[in-house]
Amino acid sequence: MINNDSNLPTLMYSRIVGRRSDRLTGPRQRSWAVLRLPVVIGVAFFFVFPYLWLVGSSFRPREEIFRYVNPISWRTFVPLAPTLDNFRHLFFERNFGRALANSLVIALVTVAITLFIGSMIAFALARIKFPGREVVFVLILATILIPFETIMVSVFLTIQRLGLFDTYAALFLPWVTDAFIIFLLRQHFRDIPDELQDAAIVDGCSLFRVYWNVMLPNIRPALVSAAFVKFVFSWDAFLWPLIVTRDPDLTVVQLAISRLFTDQNVLWELIFAGAFIGTVPLIILFLFLQRYYVEGVVTSGFN
Amino acid sequence: MDVRRPSAHAIEHYRSALLLSLPALVGLAIFWYWPTIQAVILGFQDYNLMSGSQAWTGLENYRTAATDPLLGLTFLNTVIYFLMEVPLQMALALALALLVRRGPAWLRTVILVPTVTSMVVVSVIWGLMYHPNSGLINSLLGGVGVPPQPFLTSSQQAMPSIALLMIWKNVGFSMLFFLAGLVSIPRNYYEAAATDGANSRQLFRYITLPLLRGTVVFLLITNTVTAFKVFTPIFLITEGGPINATRVVVLYIFENAFRFNKMGYAAAISVLLALFLLVISVYSLRASRAR
Numbered sequence: 001m002i003n004n005d006s007n008l009p010t011l012m013y014s015r016i017v018g019r020r021s022d023r024l025t026g027p028r029q030r031s032w033a034v035l036r037l038p039v040v041i042g043v044a045f046f047f048v049f050p051y052l053w054l055v056g057s058s059f060r061p062r063e064e065i066f067r068y069v070n071p072i073s074w075r076t077f078v079p080l081a082p083t084l085d086n087f088r089h090l091f092f093e094r095n096f097g098r099a100l101a102n103s104l105v106i107a108l109v110t111v112a113i114t115l116f117i118g119s120m121i122a123f124a125l126a127r128i129k130f131p132g133r134e135v136v137f138v139l140i141l142a143t144i145l146i147p148f149e150t151i152m153v154s155v156f157l158t159i160q161r162l163g164l165f166d167t168y169a170a171l172f173l174p175w176v177t178d179a180f181i182i183f184l185l186r187q188h189f190r191d192i193p194d195e196l197q198d199a200a201i202v203d204g205c206s207l208f209r210v211y212w213n214v215m216l217p218n219i220r221p222a223l224v225s226a227a228f229v230k231f232v233f234s235w236d237a238f239l240w241p242l243i244v245t246r247d248p249d250l251t252v253v254q255l256a257i258s259r260l261f262t263d264q265n266v267l268w269e270l271i272f273a274g275a276f277i278g279t280v281p282l283i284i285l286f287l288f289l290q291r292y293y294v295e296g297v298v299t300s301g302f303n
Numbered sequence: 304m305d306v307r308r309p310s311a312h313a314i315e316h317y318r319s320a321l322l323l324s325l326p327a328l329v330g331l332a333i334f335w336y337w338p339t340i341q342a343v344i345l346g347f348q349d350y351n352l353m354s355g356s357q358a359w360t361g362l363e364n365y366r367t368a369a370t371d372p373l374l375g376l377t378f379l380n381t382v383i384y385f386l387m388e389v390p391l392q393m394a395l396a397l398a399l400a401l402l403v404r405r406g407p408a409w410l411r412t413v414i415l416v417p418t419v420t421s422m423v424v425v426s427v428i429w430g431l432m433y434h435p436n437s438g439l440i441n442s443l444l445g446g447v448g449v450p451p452q453p454f455l456t457s458s459q460q461a462m463p464s465i466a467l468l469m470i471w472k473n474v475g476f477s478m479l480f481f482l483a484g485l486v487s488i489p490r491n492y493y494e495a496a497a498t499d500g501a502n503s504r505q506l507f508r509y510i511t512l513p514l515l516r517g518t519v520v521f522l523l524i525t526n527t528v529t530a531f532k533v534f535t536p537i538f539l540i541t542e543g544g545p546i547n548a549t550r551v552v553v554l555y556i557f558e559n560a561f562r563f564n565k566m567g568y569a570a571a572i573s574v575l576l577a578l579f580l581l582v583i584s585v586y587s588l589r590a591s592r593a594r
Contacts, residue, residue, distance in 0.1 A: 036405075036406065039402065040402070040406050040407065040410055043399065043402065043410065043413075043414070044410060044413050046471070047413045047414055047416065047417060047471070048413055049439070049443075050425075050428050050429065050432060050439075050471075051416070053428070053432070053439050054428050066437045069437055069438070069439060069442050070437075070441070070442035070445060071442060071445060071446065072439075072442045072443055072445070072446045076439070076442070116326075117326040117327045117330065118327060120323040120324070120326065120327065121323060121324045121326075121327035121328070123323060124319070124320040124323040124324045125324075128316050128319060128320040128323075129316065130316055130317045130320040130321075131317070133320070136324060136328070139328075139331070139336075140327075140331065143331060143335045143336075145580075145581060145584065146335065146339055146577060147528055147531075147532050147577070147580065149532045149534065149553045149556070149573075149576075150342065150556075150573040150574070150576050150577040150580075151335070151338040151339055151341075151342050151573065151577075152556075152557075152560075152573075153342065153345065153556065153560045153566055153569045153570050153573060154337075154338035154339070154341035154342040154345055154570065155334060155338045156560070157338075157341065157345075157566070158333065158334065158337060158338055158341070173330075173334070174334040176330055177327050177330030177331045177334065177335070179331075182327065206319070207315075207316065207319040207323075208319065208323075211323065232419050235421065236421040236422055236423070238421070238422060238423050238535055239534055239535065239538075239557075243557075243561060254421055254422075254423040254424075257421075257423050257424060257427060258423050258427065258539055260427075261426075261427045261430065261539060262539065268431060268437075271427055271428075271431065272428075272431075275424040275427055275428055278421060278423070278424050279420050279421065279424050282419055282420070282421075283416055283419060283420070286415070286416065286419045287412070290412060290415070293415075293419070294415075294479060297418075297476065297479055298479055298480065298483045
């Protein structure tokens, strides 16, 4: 969407991350050199302090939860008597395991189907010349212009008429066709040299074989990017599950966390522990897959 | 020259393309195109979910919308939120991109972590941080001598508080696009200008900013659309309050559809919102090309 330079996706990460500064000299630069460390630390603190509080507090016993917030000190972030009680409570009394399993299964199924049908149409759009190709592509991109929030009422009615209200299918079916993912994969299919496809066809491969055996293995990094971006998206789902499920057995993790917060009797330590469970695994995954995430976001314009 | 006979070959290609495209097109038809059409139709109807009764009412929903003071207020609140969030978020994103480009690599990772943290968790944790008595922010402010603030319990401070947490969450996205824009500026532009005696402020003003225009337009459009979709933090933390100060459009659509059982009216508001966003997007694109 944002860039027609076909080499960009693969180069993007190394270019964003690579290249240390070409440092200019001059009075402004020298004063900046002095200021830089405090600014970097300040910025880092702004983005990190909610996590420090969240992680520290999730291991705190109930009676310690408010004690060290004010005045602020290292004790605000470090539990003095760490305990796993909050997690135990969530798993044994609040059925958090079920919510986690639901979200995990839904996210994996969503990712698998999205990548499968998305890569098929992306391959057709990128590598097969057929009449109406531009029309199909524009039709797909047009869905980006319609935010889901503006059609959620009628998507809900559609799900209901299909008899899928309050089912697992309702939680992933509307999300498996994703214009951003199709766009991302199409960009990568376009980068593959023609000779590869021509050679396979001369060898007698059908287009399906070309797609499955030749093209897909060649865009593996893009598939990882798409999978991770979509996984995060699916894991974050809140508004849609809120609308389309009633059955407690279908509760997804974000709904479970939100209910701890909107309960009549708000228990802070449980909220922290729930937020911890819902967040930390994803952050760890992100630390490993960061380069794929950056590529996926920048190439697809996913927001 | 191409010596293939067009017929058999082309037909086989066409059939393959169709088969490969079909699953995605069916999915889009059921879950995007049809609901879009249905939303427009529903806007002209009175639809009761409980009884299943459905009646044509013509422009009734739109007439109601035109005179509904609460709807006007929700649009106004959403615009106010947009004005608080988007300009500041983009300016901060550009500043962070410039900082990260010259700073340590881990800093970019830290700024991106909120973008992979779920909206619910961010809302819930910031909701607790804003707590007037037991929240982290008032104790941080207390540490530098600022008296405790009411934040979400005050109708003046509620919306800025929501905007701040959304800036915290979203700024990493915009920063990534600015970083991508920055690396695509050829380095010899700077070198040439520097040999001509340009200082760093001039380099930024006359090279960096103009060449980031495409990125700015793209981010302005996507951030605007995202801003007008704001729902989760407000639904969870303020529920539109205090005294409607944070009642935004999507929350109002949600309430009409799923609390007041006015599906038709909710659809009419959705159509208005979609048209509004479409006009803004097209207008921004046009304006950026015209210059």
